[in-house]
Amino acid sequence: MTEKIGFIGAGNMAGAIINGLLRQGVCPADHLAVYDHHSTHYARFEERGVCGVETVRQLVKFADIIFLSVKPQNYDEVLQNICPFAEGKIIVSIAAGISSAYIKERLGDAAKIALAMPNTPLLLGEGATALCQCSPLTDVEYAKVKAVFAAGGVVQDLPEEQMAAVISVSGSSPAYVYLFAKAVIAGAVEQGIDVAVAKALIAQTLIGSAKMLTDSGIEPDELIRMVSSKGGTTIAALDALYAHGFEQAVIDGMRQCTRRAKELGK
Ligand SMILES: NC(=O)C1=CN([C@@H]2O[C@H](COP(=O)(O)OP(=O)(O)OC[C@H]3O[C@@H](n4cnc5c(N)ncnc54)[C@H](OP(=O)(O)O)[C@@H]3O)[C@@H](O)[C@H]2O)C=CC1
Numbered sequence: 001m002t003e004k005i006g007f008i009g010a011g012n013m014a015g016a017i018i019n020g021l022l023r024q025g026v027c028p029a030d031h032l033a034v035y036d037h038h039s040t041h042y043a044r045f046e047e048r049g050v051c052g053v054e055t056v057r058q059l060v061k062f063a064d065i066i067f068l069s070v071k072p073q074n075y076d077e078v079l080q081n082i083c084p085f086a087e088g089k090i091i092v093s094i095a096a097g098i099s100s101a102y103i104k105e106r107l108g109d110a111a112k113i114a115l116a117m118p119n120t121p122l123l124l125g126e127g128a129t130a131l132c133q134c135s136p137l138t139d140v141e142y143a144k145v146k147a148v149f150a151a152g153g154v155v156q157d158l159p160e161e162q163m164a165a166v167i168s169v170s171g172s173s174p175a176y177v178y179l180f181a182k183a184v185i186a187g188a189v190e191q192g193i194d195v196a197v198a199k200a201l202i203a204q205t206l207i208g209s210a211k212m213l214t215d216s217g218i219e220p221d222e223l224i225r226m227v228s229s230k231g232g233t234t235i236a237a238l239d240a241l242y243a244h245g246f247e248q249a250v251i252d253g254m255r256q257c258t259r260r261a262k263e264l265g266k
């Protein structure tokens with residue numbers, strides 16, 4: 001990729017996306033730059049050859065594609081800061097709840113925008129990103145943005161009206177998975193199993209189960225059935241989980257996630 005890519009906000013997600021780009025050799029480090037109001041965050045980028053610039057103006061002048069990798073609460077300020085120099089640039093928002101209309105209200109209707117909802121496993125090249133092309137971003141420009149996220153894992157195209165809801169599916173969901181893993185580890189320790197052993201076993205179980213979902217072609221209900229011997233231990237476990245409203249708790253958590261995304265985008 002020949003384009004230069006800049007990140008406003010040098011935090012967790014900028015780091016994760018840049019990792020993917022460098023690991024896959026999608027672009028050289030000197031085609032990347034970050035800007036953050038904490039220049040103390042630059043060290044981990046600079047040690048990999050990614051420049052930390054002093055002003056938002058320098059960042060916008062440098063970059064063809066600008067990632068807005070700050071929290072939604074900081075978008076107003078950032079959009080105001082980049083507005084005088086952003087004409088013609090590709091703008092990528094990764095923020096929960098921020099719509100293209102929100103950005104266009106501040107940068108104008110001609111702004112070329114892609115909306116993305118990545119997740120932290122991008123750090124290891126195992127990310128899942130939902131991506132949306134917003135008019136007037138061209139197909140060629142969109143493909144460039146897609147290549148950035150593809151360097152860090154799987155990308156799915158989504159219409160804008162689903163971008164708030166998808167946060168609950170991939171953006172925030174690693175946290176529920178870790179919570180589940182934490183509960184399994186606690187349950188193991190309660191039964192006398194060593195923490196490290198339990199962590200290794202549940203982590204590999206999550207990896208293996210995920211691969212069954214992606215590679216076996218078998219639907220989740222059937223996968224559950226395959227584990228559940230008649231009159232056996234799994235059914236006993238599932239009965240307790242159903243009685244505690246496990247599925248409903250997850251679905252309700254997802255609804256709350258989407259509700260909050262919509263609040264943040266106002
Ligand atoms: N973390 C995750 O799992 C995911 C996050 N996202 C989205 O990614 C975005 C970034 O999240 P994340 O990387 O976790 O956040 P971080 O807080 O790690 O990084 C954001 C950085 O931007 C800085 N910043 C804030 N305002 C400005 C400004 N005006 N100019 C320059 N720098 C600024 C922040 O400083 P300070 O700390 O002082 O505010 C911080 O250093 C969010 O919008 C979030 O919704 C999307 C998917 C997953």
Ligand SMILES: O=C(O)[C@@H]1CCC=N1
Pocket residue numbers: 096167171172
């Ligand atoms: O919690 C958040 O708001 C961000 C968005 C998705 C994951 N983290």
